Each structure stands twice: as structure tokens, then as C-alpha cells.
Amino acid sequence: GAVVSQHPSRVICKSGTSVKIECRSLDFQATTMFWYRQFPKKSLMLMATSNEGSKATYEQGVEKDKFLINHASLTLSTLTVTSAHPEDSSFYICSAEDRRNEKLFFGSGTQLSVL
């Protein structure tokens, strides 16, 4: 079964609203989680690294005030897309690092559509 749970799987919102996406590691503690963005028929682009108990590290070109990341516990990281606009529409995927076996597990993704 899935070891990383991501919710919601799909969300449609109006322009200007904020959307929160949750990523949970189910049977291991993840001090580090990652958020990726994927455009249709394109590969995954890393947006930010989420570290439990500290600020997230954003990749170049990613607006940290637009994409708020919170990693308040060892099993939960959230990505909030603030004041969403149509250009934010994309497939967002989280991943969690299981350091017991150096495996990286991905959530099932969230398809965000901003109208």
C-alpha cells in the first residue's frame, strides 16, 4: 500500500483563492520532504525541500511567498498555493525520504486547476 499519502488528489478553485495540499508519510518519520511540480508530458521539477522544524529551502525561481511550505511534524508537510492564478495550474507531487533504507517515496499527486 501507499507509504506516502497526498490530499487532495484534485482541486478546482477560483483565481485569487488559496489552496492547501497535504503530504503525509504513513509508516516512517520523514525529516525531509520534497515538493515537485509537473507540467503535462514534462518531467518533475523540484520546487522546494521541506525540513521538519525549520524553514523550507526553495529552488531558484520559485516564489516562497506564493508557495508556502510548513513541515510541523515528522509525518506531515503542507504546501499552500496562495492567491492562486491560472498559471499555477499544474500537477503537484510530494515525496518523503525514508532514511532507514535511502528510499524516496512519492505521493499520488494533486492536480490543481485554477479558473
Add this chain to the structure above:
Amino acid sequence: EDQVTQSPEALRLQEGESSSLNCSYTVSGLRGLFWYRQDPGKGPEFLFTLYSAGEEKEKERLKATLTKKESFLHITAPKPEDSATYLCAVGYAGGTSYGKLTFGQGTILTVHP
């Protein structure tokens, strides 16, 4: 600059027709090379991690190999259910976390019955 290039972009096979997918990489210190399978509208599913040249790993009809410059994903006697996008990614040494991966663009595999 770290780069991962996958080829071909798309591959169509008949059921039972074996083939290979290629992943070429340029990275300043390889920590691990990862293969994932991704179905439409889903997150990537972990297949293999390879750490050093010469290493091989197998899982059912899939076999992954690694050299100093590239990795191959061999598919033996594929079935229609093997149809998916196969992603290759590299993690680089020196980072604080191996999970910060650079992905290739993927190979879309279609297996016809």
C-alpha cells in the same frame, strides 16, 4: 550543471518484444541513480536505486544496469500492463539529502497486445 537525458522519448512495443530504455547523466559526484514508473495522473512509483558502476538490479520483467555515464532499463517480454512513463533521476553526493533529485524527461512506453 547536472543533467539527465532519457531516450527514446517514446517507445512502442508489441507484447513480448524486449527492449531497453536509456538514461544518460552528467553529475558532479553520483550518490544514486533512481528509476521510477509513473502512470497517468499518479505519482512516481519507486523501481530501483543503483549506486555504483557495474551494479544491476532486477524486478520481474525489469532489469536496471549502471555505468559511469548511463543507465539502462531492460524490459524483457513486456506486457500491456508495463505501459507507463519511466523516469530516471539522479541524486548527487555532497548534498544534505539524497532525495533532492534531478529528473530526466521520461520515456513513454506503450506495449500493444
